[in-house]
Amino acid sequence: MTIKVGVMDSGVGGLTILKAITGAMPSAEILYFADQKYAPYGNLTAPEIAERLVRIGEYFLQQGCHAMVVACNTATVVSIHHLRSSIQIPVVGVEPAVKPACSYTRKKSVSVLSTPVTAASSRLNDLINAWRQDADVEILSSATLAFLIDHMPTSQVEVNLEVQRICAQVLDHRSDTLVLACTHYPLVRAYFEQYLGEAVSILEPSVGVAAQVVRVTSYNEANNLLVSQAENSGLMVQSNGNQAQLEALSHWLEELGLAAQVKSQVI
Numbered sequence: 001m002t003i004k005v006g007v008m009d010s011g012v013g014g015l016t017i018l019k020a021i022t023g024a025m026p027s028a029e030i031l032y033f034a035d036q037k038y039a040p041y042g043n044l045t046a047p048e049i050a051e052r053l054v055r056i057g058e059y060f061l062q063q064g065c066h067a068m069v070v071a072c073n074t075a076t077v078v079s080i081h082h083l084r085s086s087i088q089i090p091v092v093g094v095e096p097a098v099k100p101a102c103s104y105t106r107k108k109s110v111s112v113l114s115t116p117v118t119a120a121s122s123r124l125n126d127l128i129n130a131w132r133q134d135a136d137v138e139i140l141s142s143a144t145l146a147f148l149i150d151h152m153p154t155s156q157v158e159v160n161l162e163v164q165r166i167c168a169q170v171l172d173h174r175s176d177t178l179v180l181a182c183t184h185y186p187l188v189r190a191y192f193e194q195y196l197g198e199a200v201s202i203l204e205p206s207v208g209v210a211a212q213v214v215r216v217t218s219y220n221e222a223n224n225l226l227v228s229q230a231e232n233s234g235l236m237v238q239s240n241g242n243q244a245q246l247e248a249l250s251h252w253l254e255e256l257g258l259a260a261q262v263k264s265q266v267i
């Protein structure tokens with residue numbers, strides 16, 4: 001049999017998780033859905049995000065998916081519990097790399113960067129309280145960075161300025177570890193590295209999420225049969241966004257070396 005996984009995000013951010021999943025499960029079928037019509041999720045209310053997740057979960061079920069990945073921190077913190085009680089397949093969310101950051105930091109100083117919704121969530125704050133031990137963990141948020149990344153390359157100058165602003169705060173806090181707690185942010189990791197240099201380690205959770213998807217689907221490379229073995233042949237990418245948003249999705253797919261055409265899908 002062929003394992004099929006549905007991966008969703010409000011936009012292009014989930015592609016960082018998708019990339020890790022395709023690496024860990026090369027012969028699985030993967031359906032990526034970008035809910036761009038409703039992006040950014042940070043502008044929606046919690047019930048609106050919950051409704052979108054259930055709607056997309058039902059769609060993944062209809063498409064024969066064996067598991068659903070919520071490749072978005074904002075959606076995970078707001079409504080993963082509701083989604084899990086609403087659909088019948090395993091649901092994997094994103095957990096910011098707070099635990100490894102707190103055990104890794106030598107200077108006992110960590111910065112966590114997220115969207116304002118994730119920053120204010122009890123889920124992120126509980127996670128930090130559970131793992132911080134003697135580390136000083138500051139939460140930073142950006143109301144614009146995910147949205148700007150969704151519009152690259154047009155928004156490149158604004159992205160650069162926003163990353164520079166954030167990095168000044170990280171350096172001010174004397175952090176030696178930065179946790180990227182929004183799946184969009186690893187797409188511009190090079191910008192962070194440029195301002196932070198080698199003294200600050202940047203952590204993001206895509207490899208851990210992919211490992212969890214392998215576990216919940218009992219994926220086994222030897223037993224997973226995909227008709228064509230061509231690279232990424234099992235990858236389908238869909239979006240309900242407008243033409244410009246579809247083009248941004250294609251841009252990032254190409255940047256990440258993921259060969260798939262973006263199809264328009266109304267959900």
Ligand code: DGL
Binds near residue numbers: 039071
């Ligand atoms: N990639 C999403 C996240 O991880 C972005 C959220 C949004 O659309 O506001 O939080």
